[in-house]
C-alpha cells in the first residue's frame with residue numbers, strides 16, 4: 001500500500017524539470033497558488049496504467065549553499081536519492097554526451113544495488129538515436145532515449161520505472177487510521193509517539209536509514225486502532241555538515257503519501273518556518289487530513305491571550321489550511337495530548353463524509369441566491385448542479401455552462417458554503433468545475 005518513491009538525479013540542465021513537468025498529472029486542487037509550494041514543486045504524482053508512484057526532484061530539495069561546489073552538490077543529491085528512493089531515475093543529456101560528472105554519479109548509483117533507470121534525454125529525432133549508445137558504458141543497463149520537450153519515449157520510460165511496482169489496490173483496512181507524525185527534527189515527534197503509546201519504544205538504531213517502516217506503531221485508543229507512522233530519527237551520524245532537514249523532507253513525503261491524517265508538530269519556541277509551510281502545503285495538496293500540534297507548550301510563559309496570539313500567527317502563515325484544527329500541548333508533560341485520539345478520529349470521519357446530491361443542490365441554490373455567479377465579458381455563468389464524486393478528500397464536481405466563466409473566487413465561495421454547512425474540519429476539499437453544453441441530462 002506504500003506508494004513507491006522515484007528520485008530523479010542528474011547534472012543541472014539535462015532536462016529534469018522538463019521531464020517532471022511532462023510526467024506530472026495535474027492535481028485537482030482548489031487552491032492554485034500556495035506560496036512557496038506550487039512555485040518550486042519538488043514532487044509530483046505519476047500514474048501509469050495501473051501503477052502509481054511519487055516522483056521527487058532531489059535537486060529541488062537541496063538547500064543552497066554558496067560555497068558548495070557543483071559536483072559536491074550533485075553527489076549529495078545522488079546520495080540522498082540512494083538512501084530514500086525505491087527506484088532512481090538517472091537523467092543524462094544526449095546533446096552534451098557523457099561527462100565526468102555522469103560517470104561519478106553512475107559510480108555512486110552502481111554501488112547501491114538499487115534499481116536505476118538510465119534515461120537519455122534530448123533525443124529529439126531518430127537520427128540522434130545513436131547518441132544513446134555511448135551511455136551503455138556507464139554500466140547501468142539499457143539506456144532509454146527520450147525527448148522530454150517533445151514527450152517522446154515516455155511510454156517505455158514509464159514501463160521501465162514501474163516494472164517492479166505493485167498494481168494499485170482499492171482502499172484497504174477501512175477502520176485503521178494511518179496517522180503520520182511529521183515535523184522538523186527535534187520538535188518532539190518521538191516523544192509524542194511514546195507518550196501516546198504510554199511506553200518507551202526501543203528505537204532501532206539504523207545507520208543506513210532503510211528500515212524505518214518497521215517502527216510504525218499500533219496505538220489502540222477508545223476501541224479504535226491507529227497506526228502511528230513515525231518520521232523521526234532522521235539524523236545521520238558522523239557526517240559533518242549534513243543538512244539534516246533535507247532528509248526529513250523525503251521521509252515526511254513518504255509518510256504523508258501513506259497516511260489518512262497527518263499531525264504536523266510545531267515547536268512553540270520556533271514557530272513556522274518556510275520548510276514547515278512546504279510540508280504542510282504538501283499535506284494539503286495530497287488531500288490528507290491535517291492537525292497542527294504546537295508542542296513544548298510547557299516551555300512558554302503564558303499570559304491570558306498567548307494561544308490566541310500563537311494561533312493567529314500560525315493561521316497567517318497557512319492561509320490555505322484554515323480548516324486544520326490547532327492544539328497546544330506538551331509531548332513531555334502529556335498536557336492535552338489525550339485529545340489527539342478523538343481529534344484524529346474526527347478528522348478521518350470528516351474526510352470520509354458523503355453529502356447526498358439533493359442536499360448539495362439545496363445548498364447550491366441558496367448559494368446562488370446569496371451570490372449569483374458573475375457575468376464575464378457579457379456572458380453569464382450558469383451553474384447547473386453539483387455532486388460529490390469522492391472522499392478522502394471530499395471531492396465535488398460542479399457542472400456549469402462554461403468552466404472558463406467560473407472564477408477562482410467563486411470556487412472559494414462555494415468551499416466556504418460547504419464548510420459552513422458540513423464543517424469538513426481538518427480535511428481539504430476539492431471542487432472541480434466541469435463544462436456541460438446545456439442544463440439537460442447526460
Ligand SMILES: Nc1nc2c(ncn2[C@@H]2O[C@H](COP(=O)(O)OP(=O)(O)OP(=O)(O)O)[C@@H](O)[C@H]2O)c(=O)[nH]1
Pocket residue numbers: 010011012013014015016017018019059121122123124146147148149150
Ligand atoms: N532539445 C531538447 N532540449 C531539452 C529537452 N528537455 C529539456 N531541454 C532543455 O534543456 C534545458 C534544461 O532543462 P531543465 O528541465 O531546466 O533542466 P534541469 O535538469 O531541470 O536543470 P536544473 O534545474 O539546472 O537541474 C532547457 O533549456 C530545456 O528546454 C529535450 O528533450 N530536448
Ligand SMILES: Nc1nc2c(ncn2[C@@H]2O[C@H](COP(=O)(O)OP(=O)(O)OP(=O)(O)O)[C@@H](O)[C@H]2O)c(=O)[nH]1
Pocket residue numbers: 183184185186187188189190191192231232233234235295296297298299329330331332333
Ligand atoms: N520541554 C519539552 N521538551 C520536549 C517536549 N517534547 C519533546 N521535548 C524534547 O525535545 C527533544 C527532541 O525530542 P524528540 O522526541 O527526540 O524529537 P523528534 O522530533 O523525534 O526528533 P528527531 O528524531 O530528530 O526527528 C528531546 O530532548 C525531548 O525531550 C515537550 O513537550 N516539552
